[in-house]
Amino acid sequence: MAQDETGEKKYVVRLSGEERAQLESMLSKDKHSAKTLVKAWILRKADVSEAGEGMSDGEIIEQLEASVSMVYRVRKQLVEEGFDAVLTRKQRSRPAVPRIFDxxxxxxxxxxxxxxxxxxxxxxxxxxxxxxxxxxxxxxxxxxxxxxxxxKNILQPHRKEQWVIPPHADAAFVAAMEDVLEVYRRPHDPLLPVVCLDEATKQLMKETRPPMSMQPGQPQRVDCEYERNGTASIFMIFAPLEGKREAIVTERHTAIDYAHALEHVADVMFPQATKIVLVQDNLNTHKSASLYQAFAPEKARRLTERFEWHHTPKHGSWLDMAESELSVLSSQCLARRIRDIESLRAEVAAWVADRNTHQAKADWQFTTADARIKLKSLYGLPRSKRLNHATS
The missing domain is CATH 1.10.10 (Arc Repressor Mutant, subunit A)
Incomplete structure (x- = not known):
């Protein structure tokens, strides 16, 4: 027995002959839970009596691959509660909470x-x-x-986020990013609504054979063969502070379609707004010039002046909250075969109505202060200046 640290231990393990015999019986039969057996081994190896092994905590941890805290708790429980308390499962102090789903x-x-x-x-x-x-x-x-x-494994919702961020200093990226982030800090004002806009494409596919519906113990079966039936575009218009969105399904994705989407925002969604704060990515059609392609100059000028234009940086479309809303639409509604544009319009409209009824909003947490710390490589400043810049 070699235990130099016995006198320094607050909780010293010293077992009687009867207790050691009980441990040997437990360890030889191996009929107890793994946790109970580990505790028994800890007691056996930590025993500083003449017949014990008297190992230090470090030796016990190395041999049993136990945690420091577990060895400490076993020692403490033995001294404060006794031998039987260590090896007996503790009874609940309160009855178990009844199951919600029987x-x-x-x-x-x-x-x-x-x-x-x-x-x-x-x-x-x-x-x-x-x-x-x-x-x-x-x-x-x-x-x-x-x-x-x-x-358990019947439903497995997964969340996936994909960001594309320039790896080196990029002043243009930083300027556009901070502009958008400052827009998101503005308080809610019904006369100055913040509106995010983004687009997505959906491929339309017809089934060549009717799917077999889901049955207990059997997932839905869809034939691997399908028929292409063109594509459709979806303009997502999302007002995050209002919890309001519109999704316009079009046959094409052109500057004309974009102009009509802006007309819908200005004249249908927010006709009373004095100015609409518009956040969108840098797509080549996302400019006031598209309004002049679609409308007479007078109307194009009127619509242009209704908006306060803000663009996310190149490779920074993740800053557009409408992109996140499109991701939700894709996972909840579009992740299946939809046969034609009429069906797509009906399904998307039903999804939009449900989201608007429950006023699903966006809780944007990423701020300019966060960007100056987490994305400091984009600012191209020496470390000392970056830290001062982030705390200013």
Missing amino acids: GEKEAKLIALSCSAPPEGYARWSLRLLERKVVELAIVDAASDSTIGRVL
């Missing part, structure tokens, strides 16, 4: 998740299920995390 309610939840999703959605999400189980009075209340635990 057998019958769980079956209803699974059946609901296997049913067709609401119009405008390609699949059930945890948040949709959370809302629906309350509407159908399956349960009084449930969080999406609870539903996720119940369904």
Whole structure:
């Protein structure tokens, strides 16, 4: 036995012969939980009695691959609560919380998740299920995390973010980025609404054979063969502070289509606004010149002056909140085969109506101060100046 640090230990393990015999019996039978067996090994190796091994904490941790805190807790529990307390599972001080989803309610939840999703959605999400189980009075209340635990691998919502950021100093990027970030800091003003605009393309595909619907224990089966049926463009117009969006589906993606989208923003969505703060990416059609291609000069000038123009930097379209809204649309509604533009318009309209009904807003957290720290390589300043710049 070699334990130089025995006197320094606050919690010293010293076992009796009966306790050592009980440990040997436990370790030879191997009928206990892994955690209990690890505790038994810790006691055996830490025992400083004449028959014990008297190992230091470091030696125990190295041999058993246990954590420092676990070795400490075993020592402390032995001294304060006794030998049996270390090796006996602690009883609950309070009764277990009753399950929200019992057998019958769980079956209803699974059946609901296997049913067709609401119009405008390609699949059930945890948040949709959370809302629906309350509407159908399956349960009084449930969080999406609870539903996720119940369904386990049945639903697997994934979130993916992809950013493209220049790796070196770029003054033009920084200037445009800080301009947009300062726009997002403005307080809500109904007469000066902030509107983000972005576009996406959806390929239309017809089924060549009818899909086989989802059944319990069997996912929906879709034939690998399909028929191309053209493409359509979607203009996403998102007012993040109002929790309001419009999605205009067009056959093409031209300057004329863009001009008509701006006309919709100015004359239909926000006719009372004195000025509309417009945030968009740097696409070549995203200019006031597109208005002059589509309308008479008088109307083009009127619409141009209705907007306060702000552009995200090149490779910085992630700063446009409409792009995030398009990502949600893509995952919730468009991630399936849609046969024609009429069906696409109907599905997108249903999705937009549901999002607007629940006033889904954007909680933008990235600020100019964050950018000056996290993206400091873009500023091209020496480290000392960057730090001073970030705290100014």
